[in-house]
Amino acid sequence: MTSAVEIAAYCDQLLGVERFSDYCPNGLQVEGMRPIRRLVTGVTASERLIAAAVEAEADALLVHHGFFWKGEAAPLTGVKGRRIRALMRADISLLAYHLPLDAHPEVGNNRQLGLRLGLLDAAPSGGNDDLLWTGLLPRPMQGALFAEQVGRALGREPLHIAAVDAPVHRVAWCTGAAQGAIERAAALGVDCYLSGEIAEQTVHLARELGIDYLAAGHHATERYGVQALGAELAAAFEIEHRFIEIDNPV
Template sequence: MPVPLQDLVRHIDQLLDVARFRDYCPNGLQVEGRARVHRLVSGVTACQALLEAAVEQRADAILVHHGYFWRGEAEPVVGMKRRRLATLLEHDISLLAYHLPLDAHPELGNNARLGALLGMIDVQRLDPGDATAVGNIGHLSAPRKVVDVLGDIAQLTGRTPLHVGNPEQSVRRIAWCTGAAQSYIGQAVTAGADLYLTGEASEPTVHIAREEGIHFVAAGHHATERYGVQALGEHLAAEFGLEHRFIDIDNPV
């Protein structure tokens, strides 16, 4: 049976503890569509291609990690923003977006899912003093050569990651944060990580990795953030009996 939209939003907001986070965008219901939801499409980013795919699937709602209305963006509803909003409004489709709360959730979050898929154990927050911290640190079950870890990451993400360091060295203690979290490399060094994994790289990151003696891996912003929204969509399907489909709109960044 279709679930009332507001019940669905309320459940996710409570599950992800949205109120705890000071974010760069509004979390939750960003665009309101029809009052009841039966078909849910999820994806990483609410780009036009995802919206059009959701229309083809006759979705009632779209669930994403990267939504709209980011802090500092231009406010006029013109061009690309107008086309995206027009698609949602014309087809009466709701848009639900969860950014940092989805990164941080200890079971369904992007970091939790990536760590689980890579076989990490003894997982803790990278910053244990911050309850809203989004980075994690943990161990492999045994030391492994970096080249083998890179192979696992490539198989999981479907792309060859950028690596700074000697691939023949062995690592065990790994820190990670999905997306554009290259600036957390300093926290990874302080925490004693052998390797830091994130989505993107900046020019200074390479020098920090070399001079601090830590392996650095950038495996793709989109590629590392596929897993949380899928897990959340699957949870909602099981909880409410929804039809759910994850649609991956490829992004090389």
């Protein structure tokens, strides 16, 4: 029998959570009492995902976006109260890993996104645990064609800010809401920077820095780490694993 505490300890060690100063607690956030035989993974611990996990008869739910964020009101009322009440009524444990899951060199969001986009020599730009990654396209291509490739890979058409009329070869990326790293990316000499979201100033920065920018979706770029980690846990603990997609256009 495998407990939620054992799974959390395994994940904590694998992802090196102690190295990260994060915006939320990483690890076991809601502890259920029953052993873990069936694990569901998803991006965000929303009511819809929790309801789907209950329907799937999950014993544990593993997500990238959990609860208890810095600056968030502490009382378990309103939306947060309903979410946690649903988990506890169903006796489902909740595990959440944020920055450690972005950064991991194998099961992390950035690594997994790079694999799906077919990027070569993918690596964190500043060494271990750096959230900004770089890699190469197998061959240079126009930015519009790369945007189409990203759309096919993710099933979501990215917003493409075409800053220069030149082929894209070297790419930098960081999943989620990392549009603010565009200046760091440009300083690395890449042709294109890809993240999940976009801000008004991102458009001007891309044009003035001379770098294409792709906003490929916060949710769309962060679907793959939890799936890879879930598969790792399924193999390590001989449990069932199922990823549940809750559509999110952002």
